[in-house]
Amino acid sequence: MSQVVAFLTRRRGGRGWHWTDIFMWAWLVGGLVLMFGPALWLVLSSFKTPAQLAEFPPTLLPYATEQVAVAGYDKPLNLFTAQLPDGTTRVMAEVRRVGTVSQLVDPKAPGEIFKVNIADRQPVREIRFATENYTQPFEHFDFLQYLKNSVFVTVVATLITLLTNSMAAFALSKYEFRGRNLVLLLIVGTLMVPLSVLLVPLYSVISAVGLFDSLWGVILPTVATPTGVFLLRQYMLTIPDELIDAARMDNASEWQIYWRIVLPLAAPALAVLAIFSVVWRWNDFLWPLVVLSRKELYTLQVGLNTYAGELNVQWHFILAMTVVTMIPVVLVFIFLQRYITAGIAGTGLK
Amino acid sequence: MTVQTTIGQKIGAAIAAPISWLAAIVDAPLKLWQRATGTNGMAAFFLAPNMLIFGIFVLAPFIINFLYSTTSGNAFFLPDRNFVGADQYRRLLECGSYLDPSSCREDLFWKAVHNTGLFVVLQVALLVVVSMITALILNREIVGRSFWRAVFFFPVLLSPVVVGLIWRWILQRQGLLNSMLYQFGYQPTEWLTDRFWAFAAGVTVSVWAHMGFFTLILLAGLQAIPRDLYEAAEMDGTRPGRVFWRITLPLLMPNLLVVIILALIRAVQIFDEVYVLTGGGPGTSTLFLTQYIYEVGFASLLRNPGLAAAASILMGAVLVVLTLVQLQVGRRNEKKGARE
Numbered sequence: 001m002s003q004v005v006a007f008l009t010r011r012r013g014g015r016g017w018h019w020t021d022i023f024m025w026a027w028l029v030g031g032l033v034l035m036f037g038p039a040l041w042l043v044l045s046s047f048k049t050p051a052q053l054a055e056f057p058p059t060l061l062p063y064a065t066e067q068v069a070v071a072g073y074d075k076p077l078n079l080f081t082a083q084l085p086d087g088t089t090r091v092m093a094e095v096r097r098v099g100t101v102s103q104l105v106d107p108k109a110p111g112e113i114f115k116v117n118i119a120d121r122q123p124v125r126e127i128r129f130a131t132e133n134y135t136q137p138f139e140h141f142d143f144l145q146y147l148k149n150s151v152f153v154t155v156v157a158t159l160i161t162l163l164t165n166s167m168a169a170f171a172l173s174k175y176e177f178r179g180r181n182l183v184l185l186l187i188v189g190t191l192m193v194p195l196s197v198l199l200v201p202l203y204s205v206i207s208a209v210g211l212f213d214s215l216w217g218v219i220l221p222t223v224a225t226p227t228g229v230f231l232l233r234q235y236m237l238t239i240p241d242e243l244i245d246a247a248r249m250d251n252a253s254e255w256q257i258y259w260r261i262v263l264p265l266a267a268p269a270l271a272v273l274a275i276f277s278v279v280w281r282w283n284d285f286l287w288p289l290v291v292l293s294r295k296e297l298y299t300l301q302v303g304l305n306t307y308a309g310e311l312n313v314q315w316h317f318i319l320a321m322t323v324v325t326m327i328p329v330v331l332v333f334i335f336l337q338r339y340i341t342a343g344i345a346g347t348g349l350k
Numbered sequence: 351m352t353v354q355t356t357i358g359q360k361i362g363a364a365i366a367a368p369i370s371w372l373a374a375i376v377d378a379p380l381k382l383w384q385r386a387t388g389t390n391g392m393a394a395f396f397l398a399p400n401m402l403i404f405g406i407f408v409l410a411p412f413i414i415n416f417l418y419s420t421t422s423g424n425a426f427f428l429p430d431r432n433f434v435g436a437d438q439y440r441r442l443l444e445c446g447s448y449l450d451p452s453s454c455r456e457d458l459f460w461k462a463v464h465n466t467g468l469f470v471v472l473q474v475a476l477l478v479v480v481s482m483i484t485a486l487i488l489n490r491e492i493v494g495r496s497f498w499r500a501v502f503f504f505p506v507l508l509s510p511v512v513v514g515l516i517w518r519w520i521l522q523r524q525g526l527l528n529s530m531l532y533q534f535g536y537q538p539t540e541w542l543t544d545r546f547w548a549f550a551a552g553v554t555v556s557v558w559a560h561m562g563f564f565t566l567i568l569l570a571g572l573q574a575i576p577r578d579l580y581e582a583a584e585m586d587g588t589r590p591g592r593v594f595w596r597i598t599l600p601l602l603m604p605n606l607l608v609v610i611i612l613a614l615i616r617a618v619q620i621f622d623e624v625y626v627l628t629g630g631g632p633g634t635s636t637l638f639l640t641q642y643i644y645e646v647g648f649a650s651l652l653r654n655p656g657l658a659a660a661a662s663i664l665m666g667a668v669l670v671v672l673t674l675v676q677l678q679v680g681r682r683n684e685k686k687g688a689r690e
Contacts, residue, residue: 035558201414
């Protein structure tokens with residue numbers, strides 16, 4: 001045992017423990033709990049029935065009262081551990097409840113009915129995942145439609161972003177023309193005017209071109225991302241010009257050079273931009289909120305906010321749908337997190 | 351690096367495959383265009399889609415915003431609106447005392463300004479301190495550093511709506527936090543319907559959601575500090591506190607400034623996660639500028655797009671100043687880097 005402790009507490013270079021080491025591990029473990037805990041609590045809660053969600057204090061895992069089919073009764077009955085009038089404690093099925101009195105029967109011999117005060121009985125509970133929280137919103141609400149809309153917006157916007165940004169980046173990195181610096185300045189300048197500043201005029205532009213209340217109205221204003229153009233241009237600058245000159249000698253058209261040479265070579269940067277774009281567009285909230293008014297066009301984020309804003313919040317559905325909304329981003333986190341962190345550390349973009 | 355290339359190429363290929371036939375079809379007319387305009391004409395072609403979208407959806411709104419802010423009425427179509435000059439700005443700025451929102455004509459605007467100001471100061475300060483501590487810890491020789499780095503980065507990817515809902519669920523009256531307090535024998539608190547606590551929750555939740563991003567930038571800066579400086583300090587027997595103030599902090603200053611300004615720019619625009627968390631309430635205690643613009647522009651019954659545009663321009667002016675400072679800092683860093 002002491003060897004295990006010695007192994008766990010050994011320090012590089014044989015130095016002893018310093019208060020900063022304790023602080024460090026407390027910070028890290030505290031961070032682990034704080035960063036993942038809330039999301040984990042969301043997932044656990046999303047599998048609870050409405051009755052369980054209303055419990056205070058809540059249980060960690062989703063439980064449900066165990067039920068049993070008893071001969072002579074149509075519906076399955078809830079099981080309780082009850083203290084009977086004769087002093088014995090048995091597992092009984094509840095037939096009905098009248099006021100503070102519960103009428104119980106023995107599931108195996110359901111002939112005799114025992115009357116017990118409800119304070120003297122405890123429900124028998126088992127872990128049960130209320131998967132209906134997940135299936136019902138898809139069947140009875142518009143969540144399937146919201147999901148489709150979100151997927152459509154994310155995929156189409158990302159494809160257009162990749163195409164238009166890479167074309168612009170190609171022009172800005174491989175051609176000498178008048179006004180190139182002006183264009184670059186314009187693009188960098190956009191970083192200063194975020195969407196929240198342009199909300200009102202952008203809405204009028206969208207209305208004027210007939211894109212109000214359409215998914216294209218959500219997609220188009222977001223695709224000319226300055227960060228995307230900038231990121232791709234910086235990457236394309238590292239592609240040697242000789243490669244392009246050689247292709248021109250071989251009579252390749254400029255489009256072929258872009259499509260066959262530059263684009264494949266810029267694949268790593270494109271991949272980073274694609275990951276970013278997917279996360280951005282999936283998470284977009286304010287702009288879709290402004291531009292979409294028909295419910296069947298809502299994206300998941302807007303739909304979720306609408307349901308959560310209702311007077312009578314149906315938390316069991318909201319929680320489950322929040323988990324669904326989280327899934328793509330969690331997948332990105334698990335599999336692609338390295339590329340994002342490398343991208344941020346390298347360029348400071350988000 | 352090689353792994354990154356292969357995965358990148360795979361994604362690239364997957365995206366390129368279904369549209370590659372399109373590229374072949376596009377090629378023929380483009381060759382004609384190229385023959386007519388020369389190689390540089392092709393630059394215009396490549397720039398066109400992006401700049402067209404940029405022009406319509408960024409540049410045009412940018413200019414229209416100024417026109418909007420000088421008109422009144424609730425029509426969105428610009429020619430239907432009345433020119434009123436600087437009236438909207440006058441209305442926003444008409445105030446008995448700028449320190450007291452209730453003495454202003456647009457009391458909600460000034461309430462939002464006050465809230466945003468307080469939020470910016472508290473959130474940025476907390477954000478920088480927390481990110482700094484985390485970055486310093488992640489910069490030490492710890493087992494599984496990339497794992498721990500990922501841990502703090504996780505919330506950054508979550509959507510603001512998800513962040514808002516997760517915390518609303520935890521902070522509500524019968525939520526996890528209150529039940530934990532209850533089990534330790536404390537009274538439950540109304541976290542989201544108490545003015546003070548709702549504001550504090552907004553600050554804390556937004557720090558929770560964004561600290562991973564700033565930690566990454568600071569960590570990149572810390573890792574760029576040459577190791578031999580620390581070794582020299584260790585040989586001289588310098589105390590750790592002194593090492594931090596005399597070596598780490600001065601050398602990290604450029605990154606720290608970038609982080610502070612970036613955090614400021616984002617904090618000024620705070621909206622989504624707090625909006626989902628508290629809806630601006632209770633009352634107006636968590637009403638921020640972006641929500642004010644959104645509500646005056648679109649949501650309220652007495653909508654006034656001109657007023658919203660004027661408010662957004664005032665907010666934009668603050669952001670432009672902050673961005674210019676950032677660019678200046680960035681340029682100074684580059685120059686310094688070139689000298690070294």
